[in-house]
Amino acid sequence: AQSVTQLGSHVSVSEGALVLLRCNYSSSVPPYLFWYVQYPNQGLQLLLKYTTGATLVKGINGFEAEFKKSETSFHLTKPSAHMSDAAEYFCAVSAPMEYGNKLVFGAGTILRVKS
Amino acid sequence: DAGVIQSPRHEVTEMGQEVTLRCKPISGHNSLFWYRQTMMRGLELLIYFNNNVPIDDSGMPEDRFSAKMPNASFSTLKIQPSEPRDSAVYFCASRGGRSYNEQFFGPGTRLTVL
Numbered sequence: 001a002q003s004v005t006q007l008g009s010h011v012s013v014s015e016g017a018l019v020l021l022r023c024n025y026s027s028s029v030p031p032y033l034f035w036y037v038q039y040p041n042q043g044l045q046l047l048l049k050y051t052t053g054a055t056l057v058k059g060i061n062g063f064e065a066e067f068k069k070s071e072t073s074f075h076l077t078k079p080s081a082h083m084s085d086a087a088e089y090f091c092a093v094s095a096p097m098e099y100g101n102k103l104v105f106g107a108g109t110i111l112r113v114k115s
Numbered sequence: 116d117a118g119v120i121q122s123p124r125h126e127v128t129e130m131g132q133e134v135t136l137r138c139k140p141i142s143g144h145n146s147l148f149w150y151r152q153t154m155m156r157g158l159e160l161l162i163y164f165n166n167n168v169p170i171d172d173s174g175m176p177e178d179r180f181s182a183k184m185p186n187a188s189f190s191t192l193k194i195q196p197s198e199p200r201d202s203a204v205y206f207c208a209s210r211g212g213r214s215y216n217e218q219f220f221g222p223g224t225r226l227t228v229l
Contacts, residue, residue, distance in 0.1 A: 032216055043119075043206055043220035090158065094216040102148075102171070103218055105158050 004091050006106035014114045019063075019078040021109050023091030026072060033074040034092040034103065035065055044090060050074065061085070086113045117141075119221035121207050127227045133195040136224045139188055140209030148218060149182055149192050150206040158206075164190065197228045 007022040025031060032051050036044040048059025055067040061084075065076045074091060091106040120139040128134055140147050148163040162172040167184045175182070179198070184190040194201055204225050208218040 034217065036220075041225075043222045044208075044218075045220070046217060049217060102160065102163065103216060107157050 004093050004104055004106035006089075006091050006109050008109055009107065010110045010112065012112040012114060013081045015083055016080050019076070019081045019085065019111065021076040021089050021091075021111065023065075023074045023076065023106060024072055025074065025091070025093045027093055027095050029095045031093045031095050033065075033067060034094075035059065035063070035074075035076050036090045036092060036105075038088045038090065038108075040087070047076070047089070081111075081113045083113050083115060086111055119207055119209050119219055121205075121221035121224050123224060124222065125225045125227075127229065128197055129229050130198055131196045132228075133193065134197045134201075134226060134228075136192040136205050136207075136226070138190045138192070138207030138221060140190070140207070141211070141219055142188070144209035144211045144219070145187070146210040147184060147190050148208040148210070149190070150208065151203045152206060152223070153203045161192070194226075197226075199228045202226055202228050 003026045005024045013019055034049045035047040037047050038044050047063050048057050048065055050057050050067045058064045063076055063078045065074050067074050088108045088110045090108045092103040094103050119141055122137045146165050149161040150158055151161055152158045159174055161174045162182045163170055164184045180194055182192045204223045206220050206223045208220045210218045
């Protein structure tokens with residue numbers, strides 16, 4: 001079965017500091033991996049995704065994530081946090097050939113950016 | 116593209132009343148998903164449809180909840196009768212056939228049951 005673990009329900013960084021949000025997954029088949037962001041009172045918006053090919057993927061707003069199969073991880077990073085990055089971030093995994101169309105979401109990490 | 120459209124954006128009702136939430140997926144998408152988000156339980160998948168057919172409704176909490184998709188451009192989630200514990204934000208999402216399962220979310224409906 002698929003599952004997603006996001007370490008840390010809340011992460012706080014200073015403006016300009018590195019952002020690191022952790023995501024580990026379990027899947028018996030090669031997965032597709034996603035990071036979504038949810039700003040207050042809005043729906044989820046795709047930040048980036050890994051499907052095949054290059055393991056370092058770049059997304060919107062300066063975020064990137066690296067797929068590490070040996071560590072079953074897909075951590076999200078941004079070199080320099082901005083106040084506008086304050087939001088909740090969700091990691092998600094799917095394996096369509098085995099599990100159909102569903103995305104399995106992690107519990108989410110709330111990012112706080114301090115000025 | 117207008118994206119996924121949900122209505123109403125906010126709904127306040129009294130316990131026992133029927134509530135109907137509506138969703139229009141992105142044109143051309145063939146899968147539609149209903150989620151519920153609460154502080155306590157996070158994001159939960161309630162049900163999803165492929166080509167207007169319900170595929171997995173294992174997340175529907177109880178018989179008070181029902182969902183329909185009469186055509187490719189419209190879906191409803193109905194709660195009858197509603198209870199205070201149904202208060203949550205309900206999201207609809209859609210997916211196209213060649214998107215590696217990427218889902219596109221609507222803005223959500225915030226439901227408050229008094």
